[in-house]
Amino acid sequence: MANGKLVIVGAGLSGLFAGILAARADFDVTVIARGQGNLILGTGTIDIHSYQDRARLELPAFGALDQGHPYHQLSNYALNDSVELLREICRRRGNPLVGDIDKNLLLPTALGTVRPTALAPISMVAGDLRDESPLWIGHLEGFRDFYPQLMSKRLAQQVHVINLPQGIPFGRDAYTTDLARALDNFHKREQITNAWRKAVLDYRKTTRQTVTRIGLPAVLGLENPRVVLADVEDALECHVFEIPTLPPSVPGMRLYNILRAELLTLGGQLILGPSVTGEISKYQRASVTMHTANKVSKDLNADAILLATGGFGHHGLVANVNGTVSETVFDLPVEYAEDRSTWTAEHYLESHPYTKFGLRTNSQMQPLDAKGKLVADNIWACGSVLAGADRVSEGSREGISLATAFAAVENIIHTLS
Amino acid sequence: MSYIDIDSLETTLSSDQCIKCNICTASCPVAAVTDLFPGPKAVGPQLQRLRQPAALSQDQSVDYCNGCGVCSLVCPHGVQIAEMNAIARSVQMDRDGIPLRNRLIGRPEPLGKVGSMFAPLSNIPLAIPPLRWVTEKTIGIHRKAPFPSFSRRRFRSWFKRHQSDNIIGRRKVVYFHGCSTNYYEPKVGEAVVKVLEHFGCKVSIAEQNCCGLPMQSNGEFDAARENAKSNIEKLAPYVRENYVIVGSSTSCTLALKHDYPNILGLQGRDVDLIAKNTYDIFEFLAELIDESDIDPRFRHVNEAVFYHPPCQQRSHFMGQPAVRVLRQIPGLTFEVSTADCCGVAGTYGLKAEKYQISRDIAETLFAQIDRNDPERVLCDSETCRWWIQGHTDVNSVHPIELVAEALPR
Numbered sequence: 001m002a003n004g005k006l007v008i009v010g011a012g013l014s015g016l017f018a019g020i021l022a023a024r025a026d027f028d029v030t031v032i033a034r035g036q037g038n039l040i041l042g043t044g045t046i047d048i049h050s051y052q053d054r055a056r057l058e059l060p061a062f063g064a065l066d067q068g069h070p071y072h073q074l075s076n077y078a079l080n081d082s083v084e085l086l087r088e089i090c091r092r093r094g095n096p097l098v099g100d101i102d103k104n105l106l107l108p109t110a111l112g113t114v115r116p117t118a119l120a121p122i123s124m125v126a127g128d129l130r131d132e133s134p135l136w137i138g139h140l141e142g143f144r145d146f147y148p149q150l151m152s153k154r155l156a157q158q159v160h161v162i163n164l165p166q167g168i169p170f171g172r173d174a175y176t177t178d179l180a181r182a183l184d185n186f187h188k189r190e191q192i193t194n195a196w197r198k199a200v201l202d203y204r205k206t207t208r209q210t211v212t213r214i215g216l217p218a219v220l221g222l223e224n225p226r227v228v229l230a231d232v233e234d235a236l237e238c239h240v241f242e243i244p245t246l247p248p249s250v251p252g253m254r255l256y257n258i259l260r261a262e263l264l265t266l267g268g269q270l271i272l273g274p275s276v277t278g279e280i281s282k283y284q285r286a287s288v289t290m291h292t293a294n295k296v297s298k299d300l301n302a303d304a305i306l307l308a309t310g311g312f313g314h315h316g317l318v319a320n321v322n323g324t325v326s327e328t329v330f331d332l333p334v335e336y337a338e339d340r341s342t343w344t345a346e347h348y349l350e351s352h353p354y355t356k357f358g359l360r361t362n363s364q365m366q367p368l369d370a371k372g373k374l375v376a377d378n379i380w381a382c383g384s385v386l387a388g389a390d391r392v393s394e395g396s397r398e399g400i401s402l403a404t405a406f407a408a409v410e411n412i413i414h415t416l417s
Numbered sequence: 418m419s420y421i422d423i424d425s426l427e428t429t430l431s432s433d434q435c436i437k438c439n440i441c442t443a444s445c446p447v448a449a450v451t452d453l454f455p456g457p458k459a460v461g462p463q464l465q466r467l468r469q470p471a472a473l474s475q476d477q478s479v480d481y482c483n484g485c486g487v488c489s490l491v492c493p494h495g496v497q498i499a500e501m502n503a504i505a506r507s508v509q510m511d512r513d514g515i516p517l518r519n520r521l522i523g524r525p526e527p528l529g530k531v532g533s534m535f536a537p538l539s540n541i542p543l544a545i546p547p548l549r550w551v552t553e554k555t556i557g558i559h560r561k562a563p564f565p566s567f568s569r570r571r572f573r574s575w576f577k578r579h580q581s582d583n584i585i586g587r588r589k590v591v592y593f594h595g596c597s598t599n600y601y602e603p604k605v606g607e608a609v610v611k612v613l614e615h616f617g618c619k620v621s622i623a624e625q626n627c628c629g630l631p632m633q634s635n636g637e638f639d640a641a642r643e644n645a646k647s648n649i650e651k652l653a654p655y656v657r658e659n660y661v662i663v664g665s666s667t668s669c670t671l672a673l674k675h676d677y678p679n680i681l682g683l684q685g686r687d688v689d690l691i692a693k694n695t696y697d698i699f700e701f702l703a704e705l706i707d708e709s710d711i712d713p714r715f716r717h718v719n720e721a722v723f724y725h726p727p728c729q730q731r732s733h734f735m736g737q738p739a740v741r742v743l744r745q746i747p748g749l750t751f752e753v754s755t756a757d758c759c760g761v762a763g764t765y766g767l768k769a770e771k772y773q774i775s776r777d778i779a780e781t782l783f784a785q786i787d788r789n790d791p792e793r794v795l796c797d798s799e800t801c802r803w804w805i806q807g808h809t810d811v812n813s814v815h816p817i818e819l820v821a822e823a824l825p826r
Binding site: 028030034035036040041170171172175176177178181223247248253257260261264265267269270271272273274275290292293296298301314315 | 431438439440442443444449450452453455489490491492493494495497674675692693707731732734735736737738740741744752753755781
């Protein structure tokens with residue numbers, strides 16, 4: 001029989017990853033989320049810590065970070081081991097991640113900015129800008145929201161644009177997923193890559209350029225990205241790399257599908273749709289209830305509850321009209337600034353103080369109240385609901401999600417067994 | 418019992434919550450394979466504005482929704498997209514008329530009564546290719562769509578003769594067997610009764626009708642409501658006497674739990690009573706095993722199977738309870754499908770104009786089955802089983818049959 005019942009609220013990276021860890025430890029795991037997690041909106045890369053200063057690529061020592069930073073109270077192996085496990089799962093399931101935990105790749109964005117990230121799917125790494133050679137970017141006919149001209153205007157590198165035809169007809173505006181699924185299909189892939197090949201050959205002939213690497217919007221297959229990448233590289237006779245697009249993000253969906261399959265195969269349960277509310281008894285025992293959109297409520301049996309609900313963007317935290325900030329499942333005490341005028345910085349792209357609001361925990365990842373006391377004996381928290389980090393400006397979202405999920409599950413196992 | 422106007426159902430009003438993120442479209446199995454369906458967002462919340470208060474939109478594409486329900490589940494904002502689309506389809510059908518074909522495949526109950534009476538003779542026409550060709554050309558049922566065989570022996574007659582050891586029982590269960598168990602696959606019902614009795618339940622079967630889902634998904638809401646009301650009237654007295662309703666078809670139980678109030682708009686105390694006390698067989702079993710901490714004492718089963726959780730199962734919000742029970746059978750190894758939908762979606766894939774779409778959706782699942790090469794494919798939904806077995810030639814059974822095989826002798 002199972003070692004205990006764990007209910008995880010949230011199906012983003014930290015929720016699914018925690019579910020996998022607990023299912024591996026023979027826990028009865030239920031991951032429940034109000035809709036699909038946020039992976040489908042992300043880039044499918046793993047940011048560990050990139051600092052605002054792009055020149056500094058090395059990871060800072062955890063001890064040198066702010067006391068309140070989620071990394072600060074973790075042991076180094078939480079990050080190392082969780083990233084290693086994620087790499088193993090992704091490799092085994094056909095979408096290997098490339099890179100190092102303590103160095104950053106520099107990848108181009110669709111807007112022509114440089115984005116540091118620690119690990120990226122193998123399909124993105126040929127775009128690494130540490131290699132200062134020119135880039136060729138494919139402009140896909142009929143595909144909206146991707147304009148290589150933007151990249152050529154803004155990147156320091158030399159950027160050339162190659163127009164690539166659709167290859168096959170689409171009856172409507174092609175979404176990223178439409179292109180990815182077409183490329184997954186052997187026959188359609190052949191038609192598309194043949195059309196691209198011809199366009200690139202013509203381009204080579206007319207410009208007499210030696211095309212060494214071509215960037216494409218990230219649509220190179222949902223099911224078999226390795227096969228698609230290899231076939232496209234064969235056809236175009238150069239390196240090919242993906243550039244993340246607007247959502248729905250194909251690399252994000254790949255990561256979601258991989259983690260979901262791993263969780264289900266290990267016997268974990270996944271419930272998408274309902275919202276979850278919780279209560280804490282006077283004996284400090286927490287319990288949770290799920291509520292479906294059609295107003296059916298059901299108590300979930302749980303020895304331990306792990307909050308992986310995310311921050312403001314994912315409804316783990318909400319800012320109320322009266323200027324308070326709430327945690328959405330238990331209404332736990334949230335660390336935030338009372339003076340609302342201090343929440344935001346002057347400029348949009350600066351680091352905003354509100355991004356550091358969230359739950360404060362002890363080093364066992366159990367939420368604390370303002371006095372530093374445990375709020376309940378059986379609640380843990382991980383991921384973006386935690387206080388102390390501006391995940392966007394410091395580029396640390398996925399690293400925090402993985403490492404805190406790892407630490408939380410380690411402590412849940414320790415506590416329950 | 419009354420029903421409320423669909424324009425004021427919360428289901429339809431939830432379109433206001435849509436922020437157009439397209440997560441639903443990215444997950445939709447139909448939009449993934451055909452451009453005849455622009456996706457759940459486009460025909461759901463987006464078009465919904467043009468449907469208020471009456472059907473102004475002339476767009477027909479909502480009929481290409483197969484009703485798998487995944488869009489409502491992945492929506493982070495609680496928009497009931499699939500439900501909205503089912504309602505929009507019925508409004509469209511009311512306006513444009515319901516084809517004879519839809520009326521026919523929406524009625525497994527009268528078909529089953531006649532078919533099982535004359536079985537095995539009644540199975541012969543389905544096996545005659547020229548006849549299937551004529552059926553396709555005249556009424557639009559695709560010639561290659563697999564159909565199940567009528568069973569001469571009905572489940573209800575078996576149950577009448579069945580001698581139970583559990584007269585008292587620690588839990589009282591009224592079994593909603595549905596049409597497929599009664600007329601096509603009595604073996605599923607026999608397995609359900611055997612397993613429930615093994616776990617100490619007293620099992621009864623109420624008078625019952627077809628749940629009405631086939632009519633609902635073919636656009637006949639009024640006829641579906643008649644069936645729903647009849648079932649609610651017949652089942653409610655049992656629940657009042659502390660019975661729980663347990664079903665083995667994930668789509669029938671979903672109709673009882675969810676569709677009656679949320680799609681057909683039925684309201685009333687008994688509607689809620691039925692919705693709250695209906696269980697999928699594995700949802701019930703997993704809870705029973707958990708609560709009582711009983712050791713099921715399953716026998717060793719040396720087999721590798723492949724399990725496909727049907728799409729309607731996810732709308733039960735119960736996880737994958739069959740996996741939780743099957744994992745306790747020693748020796749059984751299984752792989753779980755990650756395909757979102759097998760394609761057939763009840764009666765959708767039987768239709769001539771939709772068969773190929775369903776086949777294309779099925780590619781993901783069939784490729785996984787092919788890779789795993791299982792002895793049997795397990796699936797909780799009958800229409801999925803028939804579709805899978807008909808196309809892959811791999812024997813497909815309800816997971817409860819496997820549990821029944823694993824019971825101690």
